[in-house]
């Protein structure tokens with residue numbers, strides 16, 4: 001069976017501009033939400049369908065049952081500066097074929113950041129910019145521009161002297177554009193997006209991640225909705241953060257229950273009204289139950305401190 005999506009079909013071969021000279025195109029895709037659902041149901045073939053498609057997908061994503069998500073694949077063509085490609089290539093669970101600078105003459109295309117991107121070094125994030133334009137922004141832009149021209153000139157100078165392409169590329173900078181075909185399944189794309197849509201990721205690679213994210217919505221909207229709810233907009237907490245939250249949560253719980261807390265009090269009957277009041281009404285029975293368990297864990301941290309582990 002061939003799974004198709006009208007929204008995704010409309011995107012095929014459309015070039016989306018990214019940065020000043022970059023592009024990203026969805027060349028092809030395989031599978032949709034339905035491919036995930038059908039794969040997940042392989043073990044219950046012939047049995048009565050007990051869950052609707054979206055609930056099943058939400059369950060898969062929230063429980064990290066990820067193999068059915070690998071049934072959906074994407075093939076992109078992307079053109080990006082070399083420094084973006086270096087960050088991107090670290091995601092080793094994809095298949096890639098890149099333009100060869102040994103085989104072909106590299107186009108004279110160099111990334112020049114827009115003025116608002118010429119920001120100072122962040123003081124609290126050693127890998128990031130601080131969000132404010134530097135004082136000498138016009139001069140800095142000129143340096144970027146001159147460096148781009150110089151590197152292109154040196155490259156062509158070496159080619160003109162009959163130096164081989166594989167060596168002549170030496171003067172090219174990491175701001176030169178490269179191009180590749182990138183194929184990845186939805187499970188690993190979601191992992192990529194989680195890391196590269198984050199504000200900790202460099203702004204330039206985030207621009208590419210944003211476009212691929214919206215393309216993935218066209219291919220598998222139910223799965224992307226679940227990805228947003230259970231992954232992208234969810235939070236991972238450290239032990240220290242759990243303790244801190246437990247300190248805030250314990251007194252609130254005592255106030256709402258009108259007395260000193262004990263673990264024995266926190267049965268379903270006590271927690272259900274709190275869950276109903278605070279959890280989205282659309283959450284399933286199993287989500288309500290998981291939330292109840294998390295509240296119990298927080299209460300346990302509050303009453304007994306850390307669930308003691310060595311160290």
Ligand SMILES: Cc1cc2nc3c(=O)[nH]c(=O)nc-3n(C[C@H](O)[C@H](O)[C@H](O)COP(=O)(O)OP(=O)(O)OC[C@H]3O[C@@H](n4cnc5c(N)ncnc54)[C@H](O)[C@@H]3O)c2cc1C
Nearest residue numbers: 087090091092093094127188191192195196198200201202
């Ligand atoms: C904000 C940010 C800053 C970064 N800074 C740096 C940096 O300074 N220097 C640097 O070198 N990198 C840096 N990286 C790259 C980072 O360390 C990862 O290599 C990259 O994000 C890919 O992540 P991944 O391995 O989880 O993804 P994938 O390669 O897509 O792998 C997916 C998952 O497969 C498993 N897996 C993949 N490869 C292996 C393996 N070899 N063995 C076992 N399991 C594997 C892991 O569970 C992994 O999470 C940075 C990344 C981000 C997002």
